Amino acid sequence: MTMRPRTTPARTTPSARNASAPARQAAAAFGLNPAPLDAAPVPAPGDALTTHLDHARVALLTGPSGCGKSRLLAGILQHTHRRTRVVDPALLPLHACAFDAIDAQPRRTLDALAAAGLAEPSLWLLPAGTLSVGERARLALARAIAHARPGDLIVCDEFASNLDRASAESLARTASRWARRAGVTLLAAGAHEDLPALLAPDLLIDARTAQPAAPPAPRTPNLSIEPGTFADYHALSHHHYLGSRPATVRRILRCVRRTPHAEWLAGVLVVSAPTLNASWRRQAWPGRYDRGPKYERARRLNTELACISRVIVEPRSRGLGIATQLVRAHLADPITPATEAVAMMGALSPFFARAGMTEYRLPTPAHDARLRDALAHARVRLTDLPASTTDPFIAHELARWARHARVRIDHPHPLPHLARHAVCRLAARPRAYASTRGDPDEPAQSNE
Structure with a gap:
């Protein structure tokens, strides 16, 4: 009896439309019949999953690599009725500076950069392509923050997959906090097993079953506040927008962040x-420090008042509330009855107010007011300043503003960079803060 070879029907599998003939022949040798990728149906999410997703603020699609997370995510995107935005660092305009990459009005851009943990002016003028992997991830999040509206679905595939886990934790907490405050739904997908604890999602979806799973307890960062030294300040000083050394230092606190495998300096506070x-x-x-002879006012100030002159958090630890914790630690045991602080970006990063200090609006500096008047006279909007530096009048006023604001840009063609810096400064809305512990003639009270 003649034995015939057993044949197996060729299985159809999706493939790229431009697969070459050798590639198709190799697939056919293993019983595969390639079909165009766009012919493969995208699975629709079930009604129960859609309902859960509509009521969640933070959702995480999890499972091992290759289990179908991206296809399920594509199905959700294809069948959703909601406005969607995709957060993907690969979509950033890499040749644009970080500030311009947001593509929004200056004030909205600054708010978004601060909310994403990029309230560091030294980064705003750098090309997006020169930023670190973690900074680009935050910049992509900032673009979504600037353009999102309540009710939007914000999608992040491979969330924090290429970050070290310390950076992933701070990015996860930043994104999760923003989604809950903004009223959007953040839908993240990733294979790292620590993501559920880092994101603390309302909805956890197992991609293998497309069914909700019980989310684990959120992870609390291991942070400790302790006395610091000037060496601690020096180690992080390059992250602060003021390059000069703070005035007479009276106290330094530091925050140490610990994981099971390492510990490092995460933040520092300087009191001057x-x-x-x-x-x-x-x-x-009122009337406490602005009356009497100069020597008497100086004596009273030095005895009763101290100024928080620097609060710096290293990039991997932004979004963990370290700045607020450092300020609270000082206010809980101050070295003087009264404490003050001035923050150029106080309206963007209001951690002093969150720590319990009372906020005060600062008067507009004369050089800022003059530049605003010059722009109004030339009928140039603040947003158009970087494109208007070829105008001799604007160039003259911008250079004058830079001298009085003590801003220097080391570049062969500094005017466009000065213009972007001016846009940031004029839109930043600086604030002053005060707090009192004790009773030096009933000064300002804390918000706590």
Whole structure:
């Protein structure tokens, strides 16, 4: 009896439309019949999953690599009724500076950069392609923050997959916190087993079954606040927008972040002696520090008042609330009855207010007011300033503003860079803060 070879029907599998003939022949040798990729149906999410997703603020699609997360995510995107935005660092315009990559109005851009953990002016003028992997991930998130509306579905495939886990934790907490405050749904997908604990999702979806699973307890960062040294400040000083050394230092606190495998300096707070004159103190402590002979005012200031002059958090640890914790630690045991602080980006990163300090608006500096008047006279919007530097009048006023604001850009053609810097400064809305513990003639009270 003649034995015939047993044949197996060829299986159809999706493939790229431009697969070459040798590639198709190789697949056919293993019983595969390639079909165009766009012919493969994308699975639709079940009604139960859609309902759960509509009520979630943070959702995580998880499972091992190759289990179908991306296809299920594509199905959700294809069948959703909601407005969607995709967060993907690969979509960033790499030749544009980080500030321009957001592609929004200056004030909205600054708000988005701060919310994403990029409130570091030294990064704003750098090309997006020169940023680190973690910074690009935050920049992609900032683009979504700037353009998102309540009810949107924000999709992040391979969330934090190429970040070290310390950076992944801070990015996860930043994204999760923003989604809950903004009223959007953040849908992340990833294979790392620590993502459920880092994101603390309302909805956890197992991609293998497309069914909700019980989310684990969120992970709490291991942070400790302790006395620091000037070496701690020096180690992080390059991350602060003020390059100069702070005034007479009276106290330094540091935050140490620990994981099972390492520990490192995550943040630092510097307390300095106060300046003699500050007009906004009349709002916080009426008549306390603006009357009497100069020597008497100086003595009272140095005895009763200290200034928080620097609060710096290293990039991998932004979004964990370290700045707020450092300020609270100082206010809980201050070295003087009264404490003050001035923050150029106080309206963007209001951690002083979150820590319990009372906020005060600062008067507009004369050089900022003059530049605003010059723009109004030339009928140039603040958003159009970087494109208007060829105008001799604008160039003259911008150079004058830079001298009085003590801004210097080391570049062969500094005017466009100065213009972007001016846009950031004029839109930043600086704030002053005050807090009191004790009773030096009833000065300003804390918000706590």
